[in-house]
Amino acid sequence: MPVFERIAILGVGLIGASIARAAREYGAANTIALYDADPAVRQRARELGLGEVFDDAVSAVTKAGLVVLAVPVGAMGAAAEACAPGLENGAVVTDVGSVKGAVVSAVATKISTHAYFIPGHPIAGTEHSGPDAGFAALFQNRWHILTPLVDGREEYPLFVDKLEQFWRALGANVERMEPDRHDVVLAVISHLPHLIAFNIVAMAEDLESVTESEVVKYSASGFRDFTRIAASDPTMWRDVFLNNRDAVLEVLGRFSEDLAALQRAIRWGEGDTLYDLFDRARRMRREVIEAGQDTPAPNWGREN
């Protein structure tokens, strides 16, 4: 039995398309309605047969028990506003934004009082974007974080449970967290790594000392790994940094401080300091593998 009879997904990128495919594949919803602000994306969603594609947000959400906002963080408020007049009585509205505090501020006031806004964030993705990048297995064994609001209505917790059930049906493990806590944790383990990757890849591109073709040619020595993560959607990431500014700046300060200490250890030839730090970093890898969060295959199973 489906968790929701009818769901609506606003924004048909990697995540939106994957939810559509997963909901159908694993029977989490009977009918899937889709809307994207970009006509070309709507057209592509039709060609891919992702669900019933509508040309406006209000029609898309009509009669939907669950509405998923799957647009960049900076567009969440507008997406909520656009669909609000069509929201059913008792509809659950959720989102998939990588920042939660700013999304709560932007969306909560736009959602009619007869609907239930429960923010969320799937810890899943690839470096590809757009409707063609979606696939049903994206959320399998990945974590999905829900950050329920302080909402006095007694049925609110029941809808949180129902939304959790939906994500479990898609294969995810579900965890609950405060929105602010989410933003601090993600700043460390997701936003900062992406920022660093963007920075090093862009830097390498406009160095005078090394040509771009040298960078590309010998990239298997480490650099190529950073290019994958730096290939993620620029609009999505611009919005993440603009909307999780304080937490990102905080952890970036710490990163720079630690890097300066490492720089000093190199300058002064402090081998033991370097070794101890590298050894500590290596242990973290083992924990990630043991927790089933990455493959133990060398080089992620790439040929070489």
Next chain:
Amino acid sequence: MPVFERIAILGVGLIGASIARAAREYGAANTIALYDADPAVRQRARELGLGEVFDDAVSAVTKAGLVVLAVPVGAMGAAAEACAPGLENGAVVTDVGSVKGAVVSAVATKISTHAYFIPGHPIAGTEHSGPDAGFAALFQNRWHILTPLVDGREEYPLFVDKLEQFWRALGANVERMEPDRHDVVLAVISHLPHLIAFNIVAMAEDLESVTESEVVKYSASGFRDFTRIAASDPTMWRDVFLNNRDAVLEVLGRFSEDLAALQRAIRWGEGDTLYDLFDRARRMRREVIEAGQDTPAPNWGREN
């Protein structure tokens, strides 16, 4: 026909063991002699059947046409010194160190004048270490950089050609470069990325604001990629940073400068600056894929 009748490999880690397996698999040598300073590693090399394992460096290199120094950069001088008395007349000596300038300084004077030292560096590896990590296909379609010395002997270039042939037999593409140029290029595309990865992983481990189990649990959001690269051998990397100090500090200064600019753009909400930089980084990914230096499969073909 093998390129060398007999080769000796000093140091049986990931790279040494892979050369042994590849030389046999692809017929690049008839006999493979091995030595490692660690008795436990020698024992393991015997169990794995990697070749004829000797208990001292001099015996290992006796009658070898090619001697490969496959030890950490900081141990290259000692390895060269240890085997020097056994070097055949006309033997080629090469290495696989990730730094070339410092290795040239440490090794060149230790090699007898009747041998030929031709430094080299395979742009290949995995995050695993030790003899068990070696596999024959490691060098397939990867680049191998040779940094020949200025050596007046007229037969020297012929030996460089022969060494190039050896690496091609192992499946590598071979490029030649000045040692100093190598060290600048690798500082950018390999040493800096590793340093950044070590720094971010070690930082995450001792943050007060986020628990280690949170970092591990949600690591699929970006962090896990950095743990792979940070799992590389700490001894090897300590030696790289101690021995390529100037080039690393130079590029690290540039990295920090660019990161400060990015930090400022975030603080002042300069969305266009962020977007342009992220978009530029994304284009670099496409070039890496087009050059065949990484797989186009999303997430490197990991399940999700």
